[in-house]
Amino acid sequence: EVQLVETGGGLIQPGESLRLSCAASGFTVSNNYMSWVRQAPGKGLEWVSVLFGDGTTHYADSVKGRFTISRDNSKNTLYLQMNSLRVEDTAVYFCARGRTRQFDPWGQGTLVTVSS
Amino acid sequence: QSVLTQPPSVSAAPGQKVTISCSGSSSNIGKNYVSWYQQLSGTAPKLLIYDNDRRPSGIPDRFSGSKSGTSATLGITGLQTGDEADYYCVTWDSGLNAGVFGGGTKLTVL
Numbered sequence: 001e002v003q004l005v006e007t008g009g010g011l012i013q014p015g016e017s018l019r020l021s022c023a024a025s026g027f028t029v030s031n032n033y034m035s036w037v038r039q040a041p042g043k044g045l046e047w048v049s050v051l052f053g054d055g056t057t058h059y060a061d062s063v064k065g066r067f068t069i070s071r072d073n074s075k076n077t078l079y080l081q082m083n084s085l086r087v088e089d090t091a092v093y094f095c096a097r098g099r100t101r102q103f104d105p106w107g108q109g110t111l112v113t114v115s116s
Numbered sequence: 117q118s119v120l121t122q123p124p125s126v127s128a129a130p131g132q133k134v135t136i137s138c139s140g141s142s143s144n145i146g147k148n149y150v151s152w153y154q155q156l157s158g159t160a161p162k163l164l165i166y167d168n169d170r171r172p173s174g175i176p177d178r179f180s181g182s183k184s185g186t187s188a189t190l191g192i193t194g195l196q197t198g199d200e201a202d203y204y205c206v207t208w209d210s211g212l213n214a215g216v217f218g219g220g221t222k223l224t225v226l
Contacts, residue, residue, distance in 0.1 A: 035215070037161075044118070045153070045161065045204050047215030060214050094160055100208045100215040101149045102166035109160055 002026035002105055004095050009110030016085055022078040022095030022107055030073045033099040036080050038091035039109075046091070049080065050099050063089075085114045119144060120205055120218035127224040132195050136221045138188040138205035144216055148208040150188040152181055155202045155220075164203075165190060195225050 008020040022034075036048040049059045049069040057069050068081040078095055092111050096103035121139040128134040138150065150168050153161035163172055165181035168188065180191040188205055205218040 037215075037217075044202075044220040045155075045206070045217045047206065047217055050215065058213055058215075061212070100151060100206050102151055102163060103153070103161070103206075104163040104166070104172060106160040106162070 004105060004107035006095050006107040006110040009112045011113045012085055013116050014087055014114055017083045020080040020093055020110060024076050029071050029076050029078055032097050034078045035096050035099055037094045040091045087114050090114045118219040119216035122218035122221045125222045127226055128195050129226050130195050133193045136190040136203050138218045140186050142186055143211035144207050144209040145188055146186040147210055150183055150205055150207045152190045153204045197225050199223060200225050
């Protein structure tokens with residue numbers, strides 16, 4: 001079964017760092033586009049980042065320079081390193097296989113709360 | 117303010133049909149594929165339509181997608197109470213070099 005499980009969310013203070021993990025099963029992360037999408041409480045979906053199979057990355061302007069998407073092929077896991085976190089980064093973070101043509105499947109999401 | 121524009125809400129009676137529009141520009145919908153997602157309350161989004169008009173296996177043919185110029189449309193026929201959810205369109209923006217979502221549309225089945 002193709003599945004994604006995110007971990008790493010939590011309560012963190014502004015300015016601090018956090019790394020999210022997305023463990024994949026049933027397929028190989030390195031052979032696929034992989035993306036992060038977030039959803040602030042009560043708000044819509046916001047595209048965050050994509051990692052191509054060839055290693056190319058793209059980021060939303062709102063996180064560029066602060067967030068880094070990466071993968072560990074040996075662990076078949078996708079990551080999102082989030083630095084200099086802001087209150088406005090508070091959201092449920094979803095990982096998904098694919099890119100904007102097709103996000104499927106999605107993980108269950110992990111909540112990141114940035115607050116002092 | 118989302119790059120893609122969707123109506124905030126739509127409603128219809130059970131058994132009826134509804135369409136949800138997604139309006140963009142030449143740099144996004146005009147030159148890239150659109151996909152659509154259903155998000156039931158408290159759950160992760162689910163793929164409904166990809167590559168503008170293709171349905172993944174397991175998605176009933178009550179759901180359809182189309183694209184014309186800089187707009188895309190999701191259609192749902194034979195509405196059921198279980199279709200009550202938020203619906204999102206998304207595509208790539210070649211000018212921004214980033215993905216862009218619509219603001220989402222809340223479907224109410226009266």
